[in-house]
Amino acid sequence: MTVAVDSVTLDFELPAEAAGRLRRLPAIAALRSGRARGATTSTMWFDTADGRLAAEGLVVETPARGPRLLLRTLPEATETWHPARPPAVLRRLAPDELPEEAGGDALAAIAAFAGRQQSFRLDSPHGAVQAVLQDGKLRSLATEKAAARLSLSGPMPAVLAAARGIAAELPLLPPLAALAEEGRALAMSLPARAHRLGAPDTSAATTAEEAFLVAAGHLVEVVRQQSARIRQDAPPEPVHQTRVALRRLRSVFRVFRATTDCAVLRTLDGKFRDVLTVLGPARDWDVFLGGIIRQVEAAFPEEKRIAALRRAAEAQRRDAYAAVLAMLGGAPWRLLLIDAVEMLLTRPWRDGVEPERLAMLGAPVAEFGRSVMDRRWHRLRRAGGDFEALPAEALHELRLDGKRLRYAAEVFAPVFGAKAGRRFLRRVAALQEGLGLANDAAVARGLAAKLAKPGDGGRAWAVGVIEGWSEARVVANRGDALQAWRQLHGRDRFWSEG
Structure with missing residues (x-):
């Protein structure tokens, strides 16, 4: 069983320009004890010519001082x-x-780091923290880039308090990749591989608590990875995937609520909900511009009134992205990520918990998963019992029930076997897609209404076209949702014992 730890080492990344300010921070200066030790440092990383080690998420690290090591830089799934x-x-x-x-096979150097290393001690009410700051450059044969990493080691409360003190003032964040992986990526002129992406793999979990830790830790990492890729000039995918990861994470909190419910998780859940509120408009404008506006433009390729509506929507998108980037650049976002790491390390749901809850935490994950999936499956089937006669409001609620079922299935499908789980997930996704058109149309109508200008007849015409087009899509595609509903049969229940 995974257990909470009393001491910990956490790694963080800093922009190179912020590293020089670290030791001067009042929160750090007040805790420093003894003299800081500084020295030059260098490290080289090695792999085979065909990248065999990298393919397995491994690298050989050779520092100028210290032992030669075989490292796992990319964790197993x-x-x-x-x-x-x-x-x-x-x-x-x-x-x-x-x-x-x-x-x-022989090894060859693939990348190196060279710079300064500063070590200093921080004495806090929670204990002593050893801080090691590396500030320098990653180098390959063809190029180099600045890099700075901070390692904090010591009692967990002291390390977390120090990280919070720094993150409140400087852009301190968990690294997107190990330094060795960033060096390999630099040498290959490729993006560094993320620690985690997509849905979690719980296939190795044996208890409900282990499945929660695997799923929640995976998804917090995905949120960090995807949110870091959001830019004004970036494609829509990072915003979309950040929202998906946050929704999956909040769903995990609910899936396991019977075992892990506590004030800490509820607070985190509320903060992640607030993040989704900021991300929502950016995603809505991305969908609007890439979906219905593009379709209408194809139907009216020379229509200036539609082109003007696009320009107005693009301005709204820029404002929405500016709000997202301001949030991601602020201290509350950094502190929220540290709070999430603390939750994963300390497991606050165990504090003062009664024996019955402890037993549930240790329940076999397959048994726990069956109970969750059965409840959500039966709720969906009851809600859609008279599918063809359901009004728009009921179809919207059915779509949400389908989403809840799908997110739960993503968590437990690896436990029961990937093949059957994939088929079930495809069919639930098809239902969601069919039902989602009505929701997308309602959002599109609301966005178009925001673009209306009093007294501007051309704008009113363009908004009317968008509203009519949205309604036509809903009518034309309602049959797709009905077909998807009919294909979602009981025999698809991959978690069933019978």
Whole structure:
């Protein structure tokens, strides 16, 4: 069973320009004890010529001082993970030793880091924290870039308090990739591979609590990864995937509420809901511009009134993205990520919990998953019992029930077997897509109304076209939702024992 730890090491990244300000922060200066130690530092990373180690998420690290190490820089898919976790040291290597994972092939340097390392101690009411700041440049044969990393080690409350004190003033965040992985990516002129993306893999979990930790830790990491890719000039996908990850995470909180409910999780859930509120308008304008506006433009390619409506919508999108970026650049966002890491490390749902809840935490994950999936499945089937006669409001609620079922299925499908789970998820997704058209149309009508200008007949015409087009799509596609509903049969219940 995974257990909470009393001491911890957490890694963070800082912009290079912020690293020089770290030790001067009042929150840090007040806690510093003794003299800081500074020295030059350098590290080289090695792989085979064909990248065999990297393909397995491994690298050989050789620092100027200290042992040669085989590191896991990319965690295994089923491993319990949380942001800010340092790369795992698999073993020490002799100076000329080839790890067996290299398959007998020689190693070559792929990237290096060189710069300054400063070590200093922070004494807090929670205990002593050892801080190590590396500030320098990542280098490959062809290029280089600035990089700074901060490692904090010590009693968990002290480390978390120090991280919060820094994050309140400087853009301190969990790293998107291990430094060695960033070096490899620099050398290959590729993006660094993310620790986690997509839906969680709970196939190795044995208890309800383990499944929660795997799923929640995975999704907090995905939120960090996807939100970091949001830019004004970026495609819509990062905003969309950040919202998906947050919705999945909040669904995990609800799926496991019978076992992990506590004030800390409810507070986190509320804060993540507020983040979704900021992301929502950006996503809505992305869908509006990439969906119905594009379709109407194709139907009226030379219509200036539609082109003017697009320009007005693009201005609204820029404002919505500015609000998102302001949120992501602020201290509350950084502190929220640290709060989420603390939740994963300390497991507050165990504080003062009664024996019955402890037993539920240790329940077999398959047993727990069946009970959750049965409840959500029967709720969906009851809500859609007279599908063809349901009014728009009931179809909207049915869509939400389908979404809840789908998110729960994503958590438990790996436990019961991927193949049957994939088929079920495809059919629930088809139902959601069919039912989602009505919701998309309602959103599009609301956005179009926001673009109306009093006294502007051309704008009124364009808004009317959008509203009519939206309604026509709903009528034309209602049959798709009905077909998807009929295809969602009881035999698709991958979690059923019968």
